[in-house]
Amino acid sequence: MSVAINIENVIKRFGKDTIIDGLSLNIKEGEFFTLLGPSGCGKTTLLRMIIGFNSIEGGEIKLDEKLINHIPTNKRNMGMVFQNYAIFPHMSVKDNVAFGLKRKKMSKQEIDEKVDEILKIVKIDHLRDRMPAKLSGGQQQRVALARAIVIHPEVLLMDEPLSNLDAKLRVEMRNAIKRIQQQIGITTVYVTHDQEEALAVSDRIAVMNGGVIQQIDTPKRIYQRPANTFVATFIGQSNILDGSIVKTQAGSGIKIFDAFFAMENLSENCAYMQKVSVSIRPEEFILSRDNKEGIKGIIKSSVFLGINTNYFIELENGKEVEVIQASDSLEAIPDGSTVYLNLQTDKINVFTDDGTKNLIRWV
Ligand SMILES: Nc1ncnc2c1ncn2[C@@H]1O[C@H](COP(=O)(O)OP(=O)(O)OP(=O)(O)O)[C@@H](O)[C@H]1O
Ligand SMILES: [Mg+2]
Numbered sequence: 001m002s003v004a005i006n007i008e009n010v011i012k013r014f015g016k017d018t019i020i021d022g023l024s025l026n027i028k029e030g031e032f033f034t035l036l037g038p039s040g041c042g043k044t045t046l047l048r049m050i051i052g053f054n055s056i057e058g059g060e061i062k063l064d065e066k067l068i069n070h071i072p073t074n075k076r077n078m079g080m081v082f083q084n085y086a087i088f089p090h091m092s093v094k095d096n097v098a099f100g101l102k103r104k105k106m107s108k109q110e111i112d113e114k115v116d117e118i119l120k121i122v123k124i125d126h127l128r129d130r131m132p133a134k135l136s137g138g139q140q141q142r143v144a145l146a147r148a149i150v151i152h153p154e155v156l157l158m159d160e161p162l163s164n165l166d167a168k169l170r171v172e173m174r175n176a177i178k179r180i181q182q183q184i185g186i187t188t189v190y191v192t193h194d195q196e197e198a199l200a201v202s203d204r205i206a207v208m209n210g211g212v213i214q215q216i217d218t219p220k221r222i223y224q225r226p227a228n229t230f231v232a233t234f235i236g237q238s239n240i241l242d243g244s245i246v247k248t249q250a251g252s253g254i255k256i257f258d259a260f261f262a263m264e265n266l267s268e269n270c271a272y273m274q275k276v277s278v279s280i281r282p283e284e285f286i287l288s289r290d291n292k293e294g295i296k297g298i299i300k301s302s303v304f305l306g307i308n309t310n311y312f313i314e315l316e317n318g319k320e321v322e323v324i325q326a327s328d329s330l331e332a333i334p335d336g337s338t339v340y341l342n343l344q345t346d347k348i349n350v351f352t353d354d355g356t357k358n359l360i361r362w363v
Contacts, residue, residue, distance in 0.1 A: 002030045002187045003063045003154045005050065011058030012045050012211075019045050020211040022059065027189060028203075029064075032181050034190045036198040037208035038234070043191040046208075047157050050189060051078050063154060076155075079148030084159040085140045087132050087147065093119070094128040096143050100151040109331055118150040138169045145177065149184060156181070156188045162197065170194075174201050193233050199223065207231050224347070225362055229355030232279040239282070239321040241295075243350070245274040254278060254350060257316055259295045263345050267361045275353040282324040286342040287311065289333060294340035297321070302332045313339060 004359050005027040007116065027033040035043040039182060048054040050061060052073035061068050068076060087096045094115055101111045119125040122142040132140055148156060161177070162170045167218050170288040178201045192198050199219040200207050207214045207222065207230075215227035226232035229240055243256040245266070253262040256278060271274075288294065297313040298322065309327045314320050323341065333339065350359045 002028045002185055005033075005187060005189070006062040006064075006157065007046075007050075007059070008062070009059035010046075010049060010056055010061060012042070012049060012054060013057045018211075020049075023211065023213060024059075025206055025213060025216060030185045032065055032178065032188045032190065032201060032203045033206045034192060034198045034202040035208060036192060036195060036205050036235075037214075039193060041208045042211040043193070043208060044159055045211075047080075047159055047189060047191055050155070051080055052076050057141065077151075077153050078155040079151060079153035080156055080157040080159070081141075081144045081148045081161045083163050085144040085164075087143050088142060089132050091132075092128070093124060093130050093132070093135070093143050096132070097146045097150050100147060104151070114150055115146075118146045121183065122146045123176070136169075137165045138173050141165065141173055142176070145180065149180070149186065154187065156186045157191075158188065158195070159191045161190075162192075163194075170197065171200075177201060199235070200321075207234060209234075225358065225360065226279070226349060227279055227358055229279060229351050232349060232351070237282055238279040238349075240355075241278045241280065241315075241319070242353070243274060243276050243278040244354070245270045247272045250344055253345075255294060257264075257295055259293065259342075261343050261345050263350070265346065265361050266350065267359045270350075270359050276359065277351045277353055277355050279349040279351060280321070280343060281347070282310065282322045283346045284347045285321070285323040285324055285325075286344065287313075287325050287333075288340050288342065289337060291342070292340055294342040295342060297339055299333055299335050299337045299339060301335055304332060313341070324336060 007025050009022045009024050010020060011022060018190055037043055049056050056069050097115045097118060098111050101114060119128055121257045124139055124142045143210055162173050165173060174197055202217055202219055204216060205222055206216045209230055215222055215231050222235055228232045232238040241256050243254045246253050246255045246260060252266050253260055300312045300314050303310045308324045310333050312320055313323055
């Protein structure tokens with residue numbers, strides 16, 4: 001049932017504005033694929049091109065090998081879930097879900113069976129006769145999801161389906177969506193600008209900015225080995241510090257202020273003295289008061305968060321970095337203390353100084 005979606009060099013223009021200028025990506029059969037990026041980067045525009053609400057000004061979109069550029073939406077066999085649910089307020093849960101089936105001219109019994117089956121999958125079978133006004137936000141979103149998948153589409157598209165829900169319900173619903181997607185094995189394209197949500201649900205993520213794909217990879221690889229400083233700072237938090245490449249007979253490494261850090265995974269392309277942007281996540285620092293080696297700083301403030309404590313530390317040039325350490329001692333290190341920062345050199349990322357290329361060698 002599921003299909004691959006092959007997008008080749010597509011172009012989208014609105015009047016004179018080119019929003020997407022030659023974008024390619026291949027989504028695998030049965031994959032949970034997420035488009036992630038800041039507001040206005042073109043996520044919805046691309047989704048609407050896939051389902052056929054937007055024209056395509058160049059390039060090709062194929063389902064497996066079949067070109068669909070000019071196939072109308074109602075012939076594309078895709079289901080879509082929107083941010084605002086778009087369920088019919090005057091119809092019961094059951095009638096909302098049955099709506100797409102009625103257009104397929106099935107018998108009443110067949111429709112009832114299919115509706116019941118899907119309501120069980122999305123766990124609202126006990127609400128089948130309720131009207132939407134008497135449902136919670138999460139329940140309404142389950143109706144919208146049931147309505148999209150009851151027609152057995154080849155592709156499921158979701159545009160920020162959880163953004164109207166409160167934080168706790170979002171987490172609950174994203175787990176439900178992931179589970180249902182795995183259960184029915186449908187190729188899914190999911191749009192969000194919430195990076196944690198993307199990491200939690202996706203098989204792979206495409207990070208977009210300004211209509212351009214920055215990186216396509218698994219959540220773990222995107223987090224651990226971002227392709228450039230945009231991805232490093234958009235996904236999770238990263239402190240970006242200026243540094244330079246140092247090469248000695250003993251090996252190579254990076255220098256930040258006066259501190260040298262040996263690195264075993266720098267790419268061959270690094271040149272001696274090359275200026276670099278070093279990206280360090282808050283948890284990749286090792287903070288010490290006694291070991292007087294490393295990058296020197298002064299604690300400006302700290303926040304106790306239970307398992308961890310966040311420290312905001314000012315470096316010699318006035319730049320502030322955020323450091324996360326396990327709250328293992330009873331007392332937090334007091335504000336004003338001088339500390340030294342060392343780095344988990346196998347985890348940090350080193351970019352060219354313009355931030356466009358990762359200089360870590362990895363497999
Ligand atoms: N119908 C339209 N006519 C003209 N410009 C449009 C149209 N639809 C979208 N755009 C423009 O295309 C760009 C991308 O918009 P899009 O809605 O795809 O962003 P998005 O990534 O979904 O953002 P958000 O996270 O805010 O939903 C924006 O600059 C937007 O103004
Ligand atoms: Mg959008």
